[in-house]
Amino acid sequence: MDEVRYWDGGGWAWMAFMPLLWIVLVGLVVWAVVRLTRHPADRTPDHDRGRPPRETPEEILDRRFASGEIDADAYTEARERLAAHRPRPR
Template sequence: MTYWNGGWAWMTLMPLLWIALIGLVVWAVVRLTQHSAGRHDATDPRKTPRERPEEILDRRFASGEIDADTYSEARKRLAAHRPGPGDRG
């Protein structure tokens, strides 16, 4: 009779524990598959695409951080150091 005196609580709680465990496993699998699929998350700076040097230069010129002469000179330097279509590395 000991089983029936305290056992009803376990019989009630065990399905809830299994549901919680299965839910945790499903949540973990979903999180891992989303992460490995490379989903873009704007809050994670590691996942944001890197700006090209020309885009940074254009943004700085547009915001007024640099003047036209500095912009032109920087554009020329970037063009001179940009690898050509046949260059690798």
């Protein structure tokens, strides 16, 4: 009667490789979940990252006008230009 022989080579290699494969797979899943659920850095307010908040162009203009760097005419003209170039809400 013929014996059925199965290939039994490399069993130890698979035993060593499978835990490594699972570690890599779980690590990839964790990385993907963190990457997809984390907010992009540009959405995080600056003060949450230890930096002072960024001023908007209007705030810069207001500050410069209040400190006397620019006069009323330059302030009004700059405000109109900013309003003309500001994206419109949909």
